[in-house]
Amino acid sequence: MTDSSPYTPPAIWQWNKENGGKFASINRPIAGATHDKDLPVGKHPLQLYSLATPNGVKVTVMLEELLALGHSGAEYDAWLVPIQEGAQFSSGFVAVNPNSKIPALMDRSDAANPVRVFESGAILLYLAEKFGAFLPRKPAQRAECLSWLFWQMGSGPLLGGGFGHFYAYAPTKIEYAIDRYAMEVKRQMDVLNQRLAAHEYLAGDEYTVADMAAWPWYGALAKGQLYEAGEFLQVHEYTHVVRWADQIAKRPAVQRGRKVNRTWGELASQLHERHDATDFDTRTQDKLAAT
Numbered sequence: 476m477t478d479s480s481p482y483t484p485p486a487i488w489q490w491n492k493e494n495g496g497k498f499a500s501i502n503r504p505i506a507g508a509t510h511d512k513d514l515p516v517g518k519h520p521l522q523l524y525s526l527a528t529p530n531g532v533k534v535t536v537m538l539e540e541l542l543a544l545g546h547s548g549a550e551y552d553a554w555l556v557p558i559q560e561g562a563q564f565s566s567g568f569v570a571v572n573p574n575s576k577i578p579a580l581m582d583r584s585d586a587a588n589p590v591r592v593f594e595s596g597a598i599l600l601y602l603a604e605k606f607g608a609f610l611p612r613k614p615a616q617r618a619e620c621l622s623w624l625f626w627q628m629g630s631g632p633l634l635g636g637g638f639g640h641f642y643a644y645a646p647t648k649i650e651y652a653i654d655r656y657a658m659e660v661k662r663q664m665d666v667l668n669q670r671l672a673a674h675e676y677l678a679g680d681e682y683t684v685a686d687m688a689a690w691p692w693y694g695a696l697a698k699g700q701l702y703e704a705g706e707f708l709q710v711h712e713y714t715h716v717v718r719w720a721d722q723i724a725k726r727p728a729v730q731r732g733r734k735v736n737r738t739w740g741e742l743a744s745q746l747h748e749r750h751d752a753t754d755f756d757t758r759t760q761d762k763l764a765a766t
Contacts, residue, residue: 497644501561507569514567516583517552517750524554524568525578527737529635529691529701530595534578535749536687536732537599537609542752543728546606548584553735553749596628599684609684620678623670623685630663631692643702657708660696664713667693671715675722686723691733694720731755 490504516522521538525531541549556562556577563575572579572593580598582590582605592601600621603610611617638656641649667689670677677685692701697716699705711717723729734746734755746754 501558501564506573506575507564508566509561509564510566512565512567514565514571514581515552515554516581517554519550519552519750520582520584521549521551522554522581522583523551523578524556524571524580525736526556526558527733527735528577529631529695530576531578531736532691532733533595533688534580534598534602535735536691536729537602537684539728539732539735540687540726541602541606541608544606544608546608549602549606550752551749555736555738555747557738594628596624596688599624599688603684609682609687611678611681611683616679616681620683620685623677624683624688626666627685627688627692633659634663634692634696638704639702642704642707661708664693664696664708664710664716667719668713668715671719676719682723686719690720690723690729694723698724 492499514522514524523534523538525534527535535553538549538551538553556568556579558577562568563572563577568579569575571581571591574593576593578593578595578598580592580601582592582601584590590601592598600610611620633656638653638660641652641656645652667677674680676682677689693716695701696704696708697710697713697720699710705711734744735749736747737745738747739745748754
């Protein structure tokens with residue numbers, strides 16, 4: 476369906492609470508808290524407040540990968556933030572992330588001087604530097620890795636808030652908007668496909684934070700798991716992205732990280748909150764998923 480009715484922007488834009496589609500109830504043109512509520516704090520120094528959207532999965536994958544390498548200091552509590560209910564606008568969450576977006580991290584390793592980190596790319600970089608992992612040390616390789624990390628941070632909103640919104644969530648299907656963002660997403664997939672045709676991973680031969688940032692978005696898209704848009708975008712054409720997506724999906728830490736803070740899909744794929752490595756045990760996982 477195409478909305479062909481003409482639209483002339485008003486001289487002064489005004490917020491229409493009823494406009495906005497699926498997320499109209501939580502979208503607003505102002506920042507700050509809507510209600511007072513403290514965030515819970517668990518037993519580990521790293522406290523993650525998130526949801527298993529692609530941006531949230533980036534961080535839980537990173538934490539599970541660090542633990543798999545033997546970095547015991549990467550043990551973490553992952554608290555569920557149901558953004559559909561506006562939990563990201565609590566006073567406690569806004570204190571950690573004034574932008575009210577998941578994920579948000581508190582590092583309480585130094586109890587007297589806790590560190591807040593928000594924006595998924597910043598969290599990945601912070602953890603990589605803290606633990607000395609998944610970020611190349613040599614300047615040239617480091618620059619390549621950071622370039623792809625920031626490429627994803629800049630490109631992702633065009634896939635999510637652009638294509639994803641107008642294709643899957645907008646109350647009206649607008650041909651121009653869908654065509655514009657579909658073209659851009661296919662261009663981005665071609666960028667990745669050409670890179671991965673010549674390299675095993677985005678930064679080269681080494682699995683890095685760049686892959687962890689891109690995989691939850693573009694890996695899911697390549698496998699037809701994002702917005703049910705696989706056929707529409709003909710994602711099977713990007714064979715090198717598909718190879719890369721499959722390769723990363725086989726990693727045990729990735730499989731664990733993808734489950735954390737997930738509240739949809741098959742019960743076996745869900746782990747609403749994570750406070751200990753044993754939470755991945757089938758019995759515990761099923762119990763949490765059923766709550």
